[in-house]
Amino acid sequence: MTLTDSLIVVDEHIELQAIDERFVHDLHQLIIKNKEWLQHFLDWPQYVTSVEQSRQTAQSNMLLHQRGYAKMFVILKDNVLVGVLSFNSIEPTNKTGYIGYWLDQDCQGQGILSASLQAFIAFYAQRGDVRRFVIKCRAANIASNRVALRNGFILEGCLRQAEFLNGEYHDQNIYGRIVTPPSK
Ligand SMILES: CC(C)(COP(=O)(O)OP(=O)(O)OC[C@H]1O[C@@H](n2cnc3c(N)ncnc32)[C@H](O)[C@@H]1OP(=O)(O)O)[C@@H](O)C(=O)NCCC(=O)NCCS
Numbered sequence: 001m002t003l004t005d006s007l008i009v010v011d012e013h014i015e016l017q018a019i020d021e022r023f024v025h026d027l028h029q030l031i032i033k034n035k036e037w038l039q040h041f042l043d044w045p046q047y048v049t050s051v052e053q054s055r056q057t058a059q060s061n062m063l064l065h066q067r068g069y070a071k072m073f074v075i076l077k078d079n080v081l082v083g084v085l086s087f088n089s090i091e092p093t094n095k096t097g098y099i100g101y102w103l104d105q106d107c108q109g110q111g112i113l114s115a116s117l118q119a120f121i122a123f124y125a126q127r128g129d130v131r132r133f134v135i136k137c138r139a140a141n142i143a144s145n146r147v148a149l150r151n152g153f154i155l156e157g158c159l160r161q162a163e164f165l166n167g168e169y170h171d172q173n174i175y176g177r178i179v180t181p182p183s184k
Contacts, residue, residue, distance in 0.1 A: 016073035028054035125179035
């Protein structure tokens with residue numbers, strides 16, 4: 001990893017900023033605001049309680065970001081934190097990145113996540129760090145499946161009962177998109 005990857009400009013309103021101490025307060029507030037809703041889609045929100053705990057999670061993600069094993073960005077729209085877009089993990093040898101995301105419930109339906117995802121993919125493909133981009137989402141998560149399809153991912157299969165959520169094991173769709181860097 002040569003160039004810094006702390007900022008990805010998406011357009012004149014949206015930017016992705018690598019997770020940093022200065023975002024902890026707003027990120028924690030946004031999780032608490034959306035906790036009940038997010039719990040329908042993700043397992044971890046139920047475990048978020050104190051801001052101190054959010055700070056510790058942010059700090060471990062900062063380390064992983066710097067080392068290239070994961071990448072966590074907050075999504076800012078007109079300088080307001082509205083969501084998160086990440087590589088939950090990166091396999092450096094395979095140049096494969098597993099993507100995760102969520103938005104403030106009030107900011108859905110505007111294309112914010114899709115625009116962010118396109119810029120994120122272009123950025124890491126251009127650097128040559130990642131060429132296989134993967135989204136794994138519950139088969140029943142309609143909005144997330146639509147994100148994958150809207151952004152050029154191909155459904156590669158269904159992983160049976162691969163995701164534990166709210167007391168049950170759910171089928172998970174796996175989507176892939178291959179992007180090779182432009183030849184120099
Ligand atoms: C998954 C999630 C991020 C999708 O959010 P989203 O706003 O639907 O995603 P997009 O940015 O792709 O926006 C697409 C929507 O905006 C609309 N839109 C408006 N302007 C748009 C534009 N300029 N470009 C693209 N879409 C636009 C689209 O029509 C679409 O709405 P529709 O699905 O009702 O047709 C959100 O539902 C979420 O946070 N869910 C909970 C967490 C979660 O499930 N995470 C994924 C776990 S695998």
